[in-house]
Amino acid sequence: MNITRENIDELNAVVKVEIAKDDYSPKVEKILKDYRKSANIPGFRKGHVPMGLVKKQYGQAVLVDEVNKLLQENLNKYLTEEKLEVLGNPLPKEQENFDWDKDDYAFEFELGLSPKFEVDVKTEKPITHYKIVADDEMIENQIKTIQKQYGKLVAKEEVEEEDLVAGIFKNEEEGIENTTTLPLEKLKGKRNLNKFLGAKVGDVVTLKTKSLFEDDHDLIEYLKVEHDQAHDLDVEVTFEITEVNKQEPAELDQELFDKLFGEGNVKSVTELKEKIKEDAENQFKQQSDQQLLNDVTEALIEKTNFDLPAEFLQRWIMVSGEKELTEDEAKEEYEKSEKGLRFQLIEGKLIQENELQVQLDEIKEMTKERIKMQMAQFGQMDPSEKDLEDITARVLSNQDEVKKLSEQVMNQKLLDFYKENINLEEKELTYENFVKEVYK
Structure with a gap:
């Protein structure tokens, strides 16, 4: 087998895979011999069907299947060994009048190559990092809501x-x-x-x-x-x-404080207000951080310029889904996803260059913290380590959940990286003003 590559330009290439008879013949012969042993054809005893008849009936189907397996295995191996960063999947080039009766075959695949570019996270204009605070009015309204709820x-x-x-x-x-x-x-x-x-x-x-x-x-x-x-x-x-x-309304007394936050954790109205403020601002911090991620994403996409193999990707989109799309539909789909693809490449480069890897221990720790928070909402303020370990093990036995948690850990790593390296400008405001400014 011989694999060669021709680079059309920096973003497009064609890989040619040449498969000789010696590459596939031994496997095809073995499969056909196995078929002969088990073939049940009228007029012949089992295991005594002439090989010529077996080849006539099954030969080409087995040949096509084995050649396709060879193609996929060796093409994927080639892309890995050559360290080619491709976008989408290789697209086979059409060949008119392809002849399976020949001994040797040649197949060509178009590749869309990932662009070469540099990412500079320092922006000329500072990116706003909002610090959302709970004002007195919000705290008083929350206290009224609590009194009403527990009244x-x-x-x-x-x-x-x-x-x-x-x-x-x-x-x-x-x-x-x-x-x-x-x-x-x-x-x-x-x-x-x-x-x-x-x-x-x-x-x-x-x-x-x-x-x-x-x-x-x-x-x-x-x-x-x-x-x-x-x-x-x-x-x-x-x-x-x-x-x-x-x-x-419920009385603001120790009984209510204990019911809300556990026995003895809050002992006065002043401490209640401090606790409400702390909890509210912790929730606001999540919104602030998410907004920062959104704003950094937009800024990096705008600042980091590179070309994509657009024509290749549109052709790949046409045939990669469950239903084949028209050229216009594929173009529209590409335009919708282009910004996301650009940031995916930018993010991937930042992760690789700054070694932002997710470790299993980090996923476990995040899972435990989430479980603690959920249990606290139901009044279980101090779960045992064994309970935490058991619940964590059950959560992490679900691969979809592990993937989701892994993405969340990576988002946190990226957020920490941005806070340390990007030109940020902190702005303090109330939640009401944050909503007005961000969502307009």
Whole structure:
């Protein structure tokens, strides 16, 4: 067997694979002999079928199969040994009137080569690294939410603002009859709210579904109508009040603190506010870091210029999927994926040049930390090392999960690398202002 390469240019090459009879013949002969032993052909005893008949019936199929196996094995071996960085997969060149009756064969494959380029992570203009802080208003709102969530319901006779009103929505013609609990804060506008204020258990309130809630989708939940019916529904419904409750906020006491954060971990309102601020800003840090990754990605793509074997990649996209695409479809698909491919190459180069390798111990450590966080949400603040090891082992027995975790570890390594090496400018702002600035 002989393999040669002709470089068309820096991004395209053609590999020629020449296969002689001696390369495939021994294997083909062996397979046909095995077929002869087991062939069941009418008129012949098993194992006594003439070899000529076996070759006539199975010969070309076996030959094609073995030649294709040789092609794939040796082409892949050649690409590895030559250390060729290819994009996509080799594309076989079409050969008209190919003759399988010959002894020797030649096949040609087009290659799309990875471009040569350098990556400089220093940008002229600093990239913003946001530091998102939890302000006093956010902390106070979170405390109110906690008090409401852990508060208790107190039954009462007469409806006032912010009460929870249980009852039955009805409209016979539309087939509406649903028992529900309605938070009055869900209602849209003073007119709807005023119909409830002062009402008592047993009273019936008449309402219009149009503009009853800020979001028409709430009709699905509280009236139990279909999704399509909820949009533009404009009918009268009655609401018979069966129960009125006021939600009294939970006391900010040690019992609540222990319930939220474990026994003795928070001992005062001041410490509660500090804990809420710390937890919120840890979550914000994840969003800030993700935004930094996004911004660095865009900056490096814009700054790092190189050509791609675009025509080759479009032809490869045409034939590489489950369904063959047209030229226009392949071109459109290439244009969608080009930016991602560019960054994949840039990222790969950074990983290789800076030896950012993922180790199994790092994956295990990340898995343990995730498990600890999840268990803490359910009040298990101090799991044993054995429990952590057992759960980690179960998680890492799933190869898809290992792949996902490996990517997350690598993202963290890249993030740390960017923070150390890229020209960054820190900007402190509240979460509300972060959303306004980033998502506009």
